[in-house]
Amino acid sequence: MSREVDNALRRLEASQEIYDNYVETAENVEKLYKTYEEFHNLLKGQETEVIEVSEFLSADPRYYNIPADYRVLSNAIDVYNRKPIYLSKHEPPGTTIVLLNALYHIFNNWGDWRECNIIIGTDASYRPHGRVEKINDHTFLIILGRYLVSDTFILSAAIYELIFDIRSESQAEISFVEAFSEQNFEKVLPKSVHAFQLPYMIAQILSGDRLRIGARFRDETLQKKLQYAISLQTTMIVFLISHELAHIYFDHFDRDDPNAEIFEHFIRGMMSDDTFYADYEGELNHYFSKVFPRHSSEISADLEALRVAGNVGVDLFNNKYPGLAGAFIFLQLISALDKLNFYRAYGTDVFEHIDKFSFNRNLLAADIIVPFRNHPWGRTRVTIVSNIYKAYPIWQGGPQRSEDAQTFEVNTLQNVISGAHFLIDYNLQGALDVLARVLSRGGEISVHLTGDLTRIMHYASKDSESFVYTCPTVRLLSGSWCYYGRFSDVYGEGSPI
């Protein structure tokens, strides 16, 4: 390992230590890190068998909820031993497995990046949800939001249950893509338990350790269909990591984005009848000359990441559209998290600064009135990326039209995009309400969402030590997932709100 790789790793580990010491006692941090290190050593062993990793994970209730089957664990061992990847020794087993499995699929589809040293890890920050730093010409540090990596699993499981509902209600055999449309979700979601759960699932990604939920899934999902949910989550994380790799691929550190001109032309075309702006030319010229060069890089990275997610969809589902669905759900999620994050940072809903209609309908409105420096608002990003992708369904580092397939491609993509939009948007106000409750209290909250629409909340006071990890985490016989412990033993009965 070179000195530079080593230094970058130490920096990542130091930032993880600060957070872990914040939520944990020093003694517990030490214990955790010891287990993490054993886990990494096991995964990296040349002779390690899947069964050993599986036994390691099942020996500790904390790891019962890690979404991993034989295939995922085998991919993780394989890629960790084959490629120049460096993980922090403080990376928890759950995110380690998710990251390595996604990298395995990315390398299978996008060359093996052998000439690059990739240092990768998660920390507790959300914004930016992911970032990449150039350490030297062939060494890069990628840091991703920890809860974005871990909590997308229960989101995927919930979405997959909705797809089962749609399939079981329909008379004919319907494919994933046919099921995955706004109209179908509109029929099943409002009467499903997931209308109650999804707002919590979205809010907890932003809240991190402040809000942990246990959500109930059906036995059928837990026993037989888990692989689908794991695969859908994999496409989301593939999208997240590929976005960062695309910044390396385009060398966005040292060069302007090669697609900026195409995008500017395209976006101006999308805005040609927009009457929202007071000084249309002035505001737009300012945006395109001063802000857009950065934003253009983000759009290029998203398009490249979509291409990879579609290819991984073919590996996992024999069809690129489930891969694209995962990527578009993820983009919609980023858009939702931007809005929640604005609330967390400024204490107001962004709709108080810019009305809902303009925010949703006027492209760039949010970026001009309440701009973020590095990334476009998620809402703008998803609109631009969706439209460009529909115009150029085959994107290979730049625009390529596929004339023959175009009508089919565009219709199918439209289905996927509107389904992803509905799934997240329908739950966004609920997620904002949940976040507002979390922020109005000190300390951490654990919520158990049952299958019969009741909710049990447990609060820990701000100064109670080691809330998350010292509570016994169990996988309930009823099939609940994630961090649900017998908190009443420790903190007394929680008061429902």
Ligand SMILES: [Zn+2]
């Ligand atoms: Zn980016």
